Amino acid sequence: MTSEPVSPDPIVVVTAVVHAYGGKPALRGVDLRLHPGEIYALLGPNGAGKTTLIRAICGRIRPDGGTVLLKGRDPARVPAARAGLGLVPQEIALYPNLTVAENIETFAALADVPRAGLAAAVRRALELTRTVDRAHVPVKHLSGGYKRRANIAAAIVHEPSLLILDEPTVGVDLDAREAVDSVIRGLRDLGVAVLMTTHDLDQAGALADRVGFLRDGQLVLEGRPRALIAEAFGERMEIQVRLAEEIDAAGESRLAAEGLERTGRPTVWTRLDADGYAAAGRLDKRLRQAGLTPREIRVREPSLANLFTLVADRKLAA
Numbered sequence: 001m002t003s004e005p006v007s008p009d010p011i012v013v014v015t016a017v018v019h020a021y022g023g024k025p026a027l028r029g030v031d032l033r034l035h036p037g038e039i040y041a042l043l044g045p046n047g048a049g050k051t052t053l054i055r056a057i058c059g060r061i062r063p064d065g066g067t068v069l070l071k072g073r074d075p076a077r078v079p080a081a082r083a084g085l086g087l088v089p090q091e092i093a094l095y096p097n098l099t100v101a102e103n104i105e106t107f108a109a110l111a112d113v114p115r116a117g118l119a120a121a122v123r124r125a126l127e128l129t130r131t132v133d134r135a136h137v138p139v140k141h142l143s144g145g146y147k148r149r150a151n152i153a154a155a156i157v158h159e160p161s162l163l164i165l166d167e168p169t170v171g172v173d174l175d176a177r178e179a180v181d182s183v184i185r186g187l188r189d190l191g192v193a194v195l196m197t198t199h200d201l202d203q204a205g206a207l208a209d210r211v212g213f214l215r216d217g218q219l220v221l222e223g224r225p226r227a228l229i230a231e232a233f234g235e236r237m238e239i240q241v242r243l244a245e246e247i248d249a250a251g252e253s254r255l256a257a258e259g260l261e262r263t264g265r266p267t268v269w270t271r272l273d274a275d276g277y278a279a280a281g282r283l284d285k286r287l288r289q290a291g292l293t294p295r296e297i298r299v300r301e302p303s304l305a306n307l308f309t310l311v312a313d314r315k316l317a318a
């Protein structure tokens with residue numbers, strides 16, 4: 001049962017943030033708020049400004065204009081404001097020869113966790129990330145998924161109220177990814193505000209309470225995934241055609257003539273249609289007549305990936 005919660009005070013308030021590197025704008029006026037107990041996924045193509053925004057929120061850069069406040073304090077000017085923040089960088093940042101528990105202890109010391117509470121803090125971090133069974137294994141012997149979770153454990157040992165993860169599932173296989181997602185959900189449910197960047201739109205759609213699309217340094221679309229999808233696509237369904245093999249240029253123009261667009265995979269093409277199943281049947285027939293053999297045609301509700309394509313191609317929120 002989820003009723004619409006009354007938003008508590010935001011932990012992060014980003015207002016009109018502008019930043020440029022050597023005169024080249026990377027952020028052009030970004031507003032963003034993040035509340036306790038929500039997962040926010042920052043999406044956008046390479047170079048959109050995601051990492052720059054994260055650096056500004058962490059106080060690692062001082063933006064050229066606008067303000068960043070963490071619980072009311074500017075992290076670039078007030079170092080204590082950063083104490084409430086945990087950062088999980090994209091690259092695993094652990095000592096490979098130390099065990100998971102030793103790594104967490106090391107990070108706890110860096111974060112000024114009092115010695116008296118150290119053992120309990122390490123235990124809690126191990127439990128929350130479900131790494132207890134690997135506590136005494138050197139990090140270099142861990143699988144990718146355990147390494148990622150150990151990295152999260154190191155970032156949360158000081159009980160931050162804001163957790164930032166940059167691409168938490170890069171290089172993590174599907175099963176392990178679900179374990180990472182479930183750890184992130186668990187932290188959210190404890191009231192932690194989670195800000196993550198990801199290229200994995202399926203993950204964002206499944207995990208995030210809100211998503212924001214960053215394009216050329218501007219947040220061009222923001223909201224709850226379901227609501228954004230419904231608003232953008234209405235009744236339209238996605239028709240996805242998977243071909244038996246890669247096709248030549250003539251085949252490609254035939255598919256384009258049917259309104260199909262290529263996806264990231266050369267044998268998978270896609271199109272939106274309000275007349276989903278009936279249109280898929282007609283399409284199947286015509287493609288076969290043209291000598292193209294669909295291996296599979298799927299009709300499904302549009303996803304965040306479809307929405308992302310519209311935004312990236314400037315067909316939405318221009």
Ligand SMILES: Nc1ncnc2c1ncn2[C@@H]1O[C@H](COP(=O)(O)OP(=O)(O)O)[C@@H](O)[C@H]1O
Pocket residue numbers: 021022025026044045046047048049050051052053
């Ligand atoms: N340290 C830097 N020096 C100069 N330009 C940078 C630096 N970091 C990022 N940029 C530029 O700023 C823009 C935004 O980059 P970034 O924030 O890394 O985007 P994203 O994380 O979305 O890929 C890009 O054009 C990038 O080339």
Ligand SMILES: [Mg+2]
Pocket residue numbers: 050051052
């Ligand atoms: Mg980046």
